[in-house]
Amino acid sequence: xxxxxxxxxxxxxxxxxxxxxxxxxxxxxxxxxxxxxxxxxxxxxxxxxxxxxxxxxxxxxxxxxxxxxxxxxxxxxxxxxxxxxxxxxxxxxxxxxxxxxxxxxxxxxxxxxxxxxxxxxxxxxxxxxxxxxxxxxxxxxxxxxxxxxxxxxxxxxxxxxxxxxxxxxxxxxxxxxxxxxxxxxxxxxxxxxxxxxxxxxxxxxxxxxxxxxxxxxxxxxxxxxxxxxxxxxxxxxxxxxxxxxxxxxxxxxxxxxxxxxxxxxxxxxxxxxxxxxxxxxxxxxxxxxxxxxxxxxxxxxxxxxxxxxxxxxxxxxxxxxxxxxxxxxxxxxxxxxxxxxxxxxxxxxxxxxxxxxxxxxxxxxxxxxxxxxxxxxxxxxxxxxxxxxxxxxxxxxxxxxxxxxxxxxxxxxxxxxxxxxxxxxxxxxxxxxxxxxxxxxxxxxxxxxxxxxxxxxxxxxxxxxxxxxxxxxxxxxxxxxxxxxxxxxxxxxxxxxxxxxxxxxxxxxxxxxxxxxxxxxxxxxxxxxxxxxxxxxxxxxxxxxxxxxxxxxxxxxxxxxxxxxxxxxxxxxxxxxxxxx
Amino acid sequence: xxxxxxxxxxxxxxxxxxxxxxxxxxxxxxxxxxxxxxxxxxxxxxxxxxxxxxxxxxxxxxxxxxxxxxxxxxxxxxxxxxxxxxxxxxxxxxxxxxxxxxxxxxxxxxxxxxxxxxxxxxxxxxxxxxxxxxxxxxxxxxxxxxxxxxxxxxxxxxxxxxxxxxxxxxxxxxxxxxxxxxxxxxxxxxxxxxxxxxxxxxxxxxxxxxxxxxxxxxxxxxxxxxxxxxxxxxxxxxxxxxxxxxxxxxxxxxxxxxxx
Numbered sequence: 001x002x003x004x005x006x007x008x009x010x011x012x013x014x015x016x017x018x019x020x021x022x023x024x025x026x027x028x029x030x031x032x033x034x035x036x037x038x039x040x041x042x043x044x045x046x047x048x049x050x051x052x053x054x055x056x057x058x059x060x061x062x063x064x065x066x067x068x069x070x071x072x073x074x075x076x077x078x079x080x081x082x083x084x085x086x087x088x089x090x091x092x093x094x095x096x097x098x099x100x101x102x103x104x105x106x107x108x109x110x111x112x113x114x115x116x117x118x119x120x121x122x123x124x125x126x127x128x129x130x131x132x133x134x135x136x137x138x139x140x141x142x143x144x145x146x147x148x149x150x151x152x153x154x155x156x157x158x159x160x161x162x163x164x165x166x167x168x169x170x171x172x173x174x175x176x177x178x179x180x181x182x183x184x185x186x187x188x189x190x191x192x193x194x195x196x197x198x199x200x201x202x203x204x205x206x207x208x209x210x211x212x213x214x215x216x217x218x219x220x221x222x223x224x225x226x227x228x229x230x231x232x233x234x235x236x237x238x239x240x241x242x243x244x245x246x247x248x249x250x251x252x253x254x255x256x257x258x259x260x261x262x263x264x265x266x267x268x269x270x271x272x273x274x275x276x277x278x279x280x281x282x283x284x285x286x287x288x289x290x291x292x293x294x295x296x297x298x299x300x301x302x303x304x305x306x307x308x309x310x311x312x313x314x315x316x317x318x319x320x321x322x323x324x325x326x327x328x329x330x331x332x333x334x335x336x337x338x339x340x341x342x343x344x345x346x347x348x349x350x351x352x353x354x355x356x357x358x359x360x361x362x363x364x365x366x367x368x369x370x371x372x373x374x375x376x377x378x379x380x381x382x383x384x385x386x387x388x389x390x391x392x393x394x395x396x397x398x399x400x401x402x403x404x405x406x407x408x409x410x411x412x413x414x415x416x417x418x419x420x421x422x423x424x425x426x427x428x429x430x431x432x433x434x435x436x437x438x439x440x441x442x443x444x445x446x447x448x449x450x451x452x453x454x455x456x457x458x459x460x461x462x463x464x465x466x467x468x469x470x471x472x473x474x475x476x477x478x479x480x481x482x483x484x485x486x487x488x489x490x491x492x493x494x495x496x497x498x499x500x501x502x503x504x505x506x507x508x509x510x511x512x513x514x515x516x517x518x519x520x521x522x523x524x525x526x527x528x529x530x531x532x533x534x535x536x537x538x539x540x541x542x543x544x545x546x547x548x549x550x551x552x553x554x555x556x557x558x559x560x561x562x563x564x565x566x567x568x569x570x571x572x573x574x575x576x577x578x579x580x581x
Numbered sequence: 582x583x584x585x586x587x588x589x590x591x592x593x594x595x596x597x598x599x600x601x602x603x604x605x606x607x608x609x610x611x612x613x614x615x616x617x618x619x620x621x622x623x624x625x626x627x628x629x630x631x632x633x634x635x636x637x638x639x640x641x642x643x644x645x646x647x648x649x650x651x652x653x654x655x656x657x658x659x660x661x662x663x664x665x666x667x668x669x670x671x672x673x674x675x676x677x678x679x680x681x682x683x684x685x686x687x688x689x690x691x692x693x694x695x696x697x698x699x700x701x702x703x704x705x706x707x708x709x710x711x712x713x714x715x716x717x718x719x720x721x722x723x724x725x726x727x728x729x730x731x732x733x734x735x736x737x738x739x740x741x742x743x744x745x746x747x748x749x750x751x752x753x754x755x756x757x758x759x760x761x762x763x764x765x766x767x768x769x770x771x772x773x774x775x776x777x778x779x780x781x782x783x784x785x786x787x788x789x790x791x792x793x794x795x796x797x798x799x800x801x802x803x804x805x806x807x808x809x810x811x812x813x814x815x816x817x818x819x820x821x822x823x824x825x826x827x828x829x830x831x832x833x834x835x836x837x838x839x840x841x
Contacts, residue, residue, distance in 0.1 A: 054803050079807070087803040093748060094796035097741060099712040106815035108804035119815045141747065152800075159805060368758045399759040407784035417781065421764025467763060 005163055005194050006030035006053060011062035013048055013217075021060070022048040024217035030163075035195040037205045037225070040214035041239035041486045042457035046198045049214070050089075050167040053196060055081030068162050083112075086156035090168040090484070092148035096140040101132060101151050104140060108159040126154040130184060145354045146177025153184060163194045170201065171484045174354040174512045182207065200486050202229075202243045206264050213238050230262050241487030244515060244554045244573060245269035251577030252277075266554060270561045273580065313345035313506035314379055314394065314475040316365055321374030323360055334360040335371065336530045342475075342508060342523070344379075347501045349517035349538060350510040352527035358510040359400070361527065362477040365508070367392040378475075393422065396473030400480045402464035403457070411455070411463055412437070412448035418471040429470075436470035437463075440496050458489025462496065475506035482513050494520060518553035519571050539567065588648055588703075589710050595823065596638045596708045601717035603824035607831040608705045614835045615698055623838040624693060630834050631700035640707045648703040649696070656692050663688030711743040716818055734808050741797065749790060756785050 006028060013023040022045045030036050038046050051057040052065070055078035059065050062073055068084035071077035089095055098104035105126050109119045127133050130150045140148060149169060157164065166185065170178040185207065189195050197208060205211055205225050213221035213228060215238055221228050229235060229246050242250065245263040249272070252259060257277050263269035321338045324331035334357045342348050350358050363369040364376060367383055376383040378391040399405065408414035412433055419429040437444045440462040447455070452463055461481070468476070478497070482490045490513075497520055501507050508525075511517050517524075524538035552560075555576055559569040562580075570576040591597075596604070615627055635645060667688065669681030706714070715736040722732035757767065760781045767778050 051799065056799050056802055082803060082805050087799075089796060089800055089803075091796065094793050095800040097744060097797070097801060099710055099740075099744070103712070103815055107801075107806075110812045110814055111805045111807065111810070113811055113813050116813060116815060116817050119813065123815060155804060363758065366762055368762060393764070397759070397762040399755060399762075402759065404789055405756055405759045405781070405785050407781045417765075418763040421766065471764065 003032055004029045005032045005068050006196075007064055007066045008052075009062065009064040011052070011065050012060050013045075013052060013057060014060045015048075021217050023052065023059070026214075026218055028212065028219060028222075030194060030196060032162075032194055033192050034210065035189050035197070035208045037208035037211040038196060038198045038214065039200070039202075039205060039211060039228075039238070039240055040220075042489060044214040044238075045217040046214055047167050048217075050087055050165045050196070050198050053081075053163070053165050054085045054087035055079065056087065083159060084161060085163040085165060086159065086161040087165045087167065088149070088153050088156050088169050090171050092140075092145065092152045092172070095152040095155070096148065099139060100136065101138050101140065101143070102127060102136040104151060105132075105154045105158050107155055112159065122158055126158045130154040144177060145173045146180035149173060149177065149181050150184060153181070157188075161193070163196065164188060166195065166197045166199075168198055168200060168484065170199075170204065175514070176353055200484065202241050202487060203265075206243070213240070225264065226262055229264065239486045239488030241491065247573035248558075248576050248580070251573045252581055255577050255581040257577070257581045266558055266561065269558065273562070312474055313504050314391070315344045315377075316342040316395075316475060316506065316508070317375070317377040317380075318361075318365070319375040319377070321361075321364060321371045321376060323357075323364055323369060323371045325360075334530050335364065335527075338374070338527075338530075338532045340525055340532060340535045342506060345501075345504045345506055346523055347507045347521045348509065348523040348525055349514075349521035350508055350525045350527065351514065351517065352533075354512075356527040357530040358527055359479050360530075362397060362479055362508065362510055365477060366395045366397045368397070393471070394473055395475045395477060396468035396471060398465055398468050398476070398478045398481055401461075401483065402468075402481075403452075403460035406452040406460060406464060406467075409451065410448065411442065411450050411452050412444060414452055414463065415466045415470050418467055422471060432470040432472060433466075436466040439469060439499070440466045441492060442466065456489075458485050458492060461485060461489065462493060465493070465496065469500075473505065475508070476500060477508045477510075479510045480512065481509070482511060482516055490516065514552070515554050518555065539569065588644065588706055590638075590640045590644050590707045591710075592639055592708065594638045594708065596634060596704065598823070599708075599827055600818060600820045600824040601709050601713040602720055602818060603820065603827050604705050604709055605714070605717045605721065607827055608701055610831055610835065611701050612698060614838060615694060615701070618839060619690070620841070621690065622841040624690065624697060626834065626838040626841060627701065628693075628697045631697055631704065634704045635700070638704060638708050644707060645700070645703055648707065649699055652695070652699060656695050659695060660688045660692045663691055712740050715740045715743075716814070720818060731809070733812070745793065745797075748793070749786070752789055753782070753786055756782050756789075 008026050008028040011023055011026045012021050014021045024045075026045070026049065028049075038049060040046050048057065052059060052072065053067055055067070055070065055072060058075075058078065059072060065072035067081045070081040070084060072081060096104050098107055102123055106119050106123045109122060114122070127136055130153065132147070132151055132154060135143065135147060135151070140151065143151060149172075153169075169185075170181050173181065182204065185195060185197065189207075195208075197204065199205065208225065210223065211221070211225045211228050212219055213234065220238060221231070221234055228240075229242050232250075234240075235242065241247075243264045245265055245268055248269060249259050249263055259272040259277060260275070261268070261272055263272050317340070319339050321335055322333070323335040324333045326332075338357075338361065350361065352358055360369060364371050367376070367388065370383075378388065378395065381387050381391055383392075406414050408417060415433045415436055416429050419432045424432065433448075434444045437447060442455075442459060442463055447459075447463070452460060455463060465481070481493060481497075485493065494516055497507060497509070501520065507520070509517055509521055518538070522538060523536065524534060525532060526534040553569070555571070556566050556569040558576065560566045570579055611627065611630075615624075664680065664684050665678045667681065667684030669679075669683030671679035671681050673680040709717075718739075719732055719736040722730070722736070725732050757765075761767070763781075765778060765781055767775065767782075770778070
């Protein structure tokens with residue numbers, strides 16, 4: 001039995017000026033060598049816990065708070081804890097301080113006053129371990145997301161650590177970057193390091209030996225991953241979700257075909273399904289009395305009467321579009337000879353790794369960037385025609401983390417900004433604000449007067465979306481709308497987008513989340529290095545996505561593994577279960 | 582997309598390899614000397630030295646131009662102010678303004694001196710990474726620590742500011758584009774209206790900057806950064822014989838310029 005490296009008893013933490021504790025009587029123990037996942041909704045205290053464990057936050061009260069023998073309740077103890085516990089944060093951009101990768105890796109050792117030759121040795125060792133030798137003289141801003149995060153991790157671990165805390169380390173990364181970071185974590189784990197990983201990605205929870213779920217600053221669940229996901233009440237209350245494999249199993253159970261175990265990965269699901277269903281009383285994971293309400297995970301946003309913001313979509317067309325950024329005098333090609341057409345009312349997934357040109361393409365479509373060459377047409381009107389600006393105003397764009405662009409003193413005012421800029425009458429603005437807020441599930445009566453920053457992360461994201469929808473766009477372009485939302489907030493947002501698609505709005509969704517896109521979009525565009533590598537209906541010709549560096553959706557992969565026709569893969573867990581039952 | 586404000590041009594020339602302290606001292610000495618000698622001949626010597634240094638650094642001419650461009654208005658302003666207000670025998674008068682040959686000569690001299698100053702200063706900033714420059718400043722500012730000036734912390738602040746300026750410029754660009762997509766208009770109306778139009782940009786930019794600053798501070802603390810505690814460096818500054826050569830050449834240049 002290994003000793004505990006983390007012991008928290010009745011620990012409280014409150015941010016200055018907050019009206020409630022971010023951590024409220026938290027109890028937690030972590031054993032040496034263990035890997036622990038921490039989950040919970042936006043605002044449940046996960047990040048605060050990560051900071052606390054790293055000796056970076058002073059508990060406002062606590063009976064006992066010890067990490068690696070350091071007392072977190074004292075200043076000297078926290079100082080000492082910073083040497084034992086490494087913390088990797090979500091955004092690598094905010095962690096790289098030095099000018100080159102190797103100097104950044106060395107930063108911690110420089111702070112500890114190690115002699116230069118020893119720093120050199122340790123830095124080289126870390127660069128080699130993380131496969132960064134070739135990038136040592138590279139400037140951080142020239143790295144890919146995965147490389148940045150690996151460099152930041154190398155910098156955190158350059159100081160020999162006993163515990164590694166990861167705060168949503170993959171939230172900002174594309175699929176490749178995510179694999180890079182998770183591989184590194186697996187290797188560290190195998191090397192015996194104690195790892196605490198805070199995550200919103202339900203697929204990542206399986207990496208841990210144990211999972212802790214937080215709600216309003218205290219532990220609501222502490223146990224195995226499988227058991228947590230089997231507890232429907234908790235999953236719902238904590239705004240969690242299931243890995244898609246688990247959702248399919250639940251939907252199967254709802255159709256009277258329970259599996260023996262709750263699968264959490266595609267491999268598990270295939271194995272369990274092929275082994276045949278569970279016999280009577282064998283499906284231990286399905287708590288008695290809950291069998292009747294399993295099935296599709298309920299959506300927090302109840303679909304109201306359809307209040308489509310627009311009656312018609314828009315046809316978007318690019319022909320031989322090229323675009324280059326000017327980078328210190330040298331042009332960097334972001335788009336190269338891109339041609340495609342999005343028909344009126346279509347829903348299109350725009351896929352491709354980070355830096356493949358997705359954001360650029362969205363901005364070119366909206367007329368925010370002028371391509372060096374090529375035609376961009378909105379409803380057949382070319383961007384240089386005099387009628388183009390009016391049409392561009394009917395294309396809404398939701399930028400990455402749009403909540404960062406909220407600025408007004410009340411939610412309603414923020415949403416009203418766009419319509420007012422368009423010079424609409426007060427009545428029209430008011431009606432547009434009300435409809436848009438209703439549509440995103442933030443009714444004006446309840447949320448209108450609230451300050452945008454007082455809303456939760458998921459609510460802020462939807463409020464920002466309302467600000468765009470209030471302008472009644474006929475086409476909506478979204479750039480990574482799901483990033484860093486908790487699973488329930490993602491479902492809420494997906495439900496809003498699904499209603500827009502049903503209402504006839506043309507939707508282009510740029511995302512790393514292939515599965516979310518699969519549920520929403522019927523067509524696909526794949527960019528790689530600024531070139532369009534696939535375009536067309538998604539599903540009937542699923543193969544298009546395969547040549548490119550984009551993983552295929554879960555359901556396509558599942559259908560393939562089960563020897564079914566991948567072209568007919570289902571869009572939702574319920575449809576999958578219907579076909580499989 | 583990256584914005585270049587710290588205009589370092591990576592390279593391997595002798596000037597790139599020189600110790601940043603030596604380069605900083607040389608350029609400072611040249612700048613002072615440039616301003617203490619009012620002769621076209623001396624100016625020509627410094628200009629020639631500046632051009633030679635550029636040739637040696639192998640930095641493309643385009644980059645020098647980019648360094649010069651933002652201060653052209655300043656040079657132009659200096660020129661006109663001198664031309665119009667300098668004393669001398671006027672050969673042409675308009676209202677209160679007199680044009681004289683002396684004024685033109687002085688204006689030309691002062692403007693050219695500014696150009697040469699920027700030329701020489703650019704050799705330093707184009708061949709020295711910002712971090713090396715701050716390292717040099719820390720070393721040179723060490724005596725100030727006796728006066729309780731926290732020179733190390735100030736230097737780190739400058740380094741970080743330099744590191745984040747491009748990031749925040751990109752952020753600013755994104756916010757402006759996002760708000761423009763929501764109908765914001767930054768280019769029409771009077772000054773008051775334009776200032777008001779910036780609210781939807783400035784509020785988010787400040788929020789983002791504070792958030793970044795907060796996260797950065799945490800990430801630094803998490804890597805055991807403690808203000809005021811002595812740090813070591815992976816790449817300590819190391820002076821080489823070539824740096825002595827650079828300083829001697831600089832001294833020689835100043836001597837030559839003071840006798841021509």
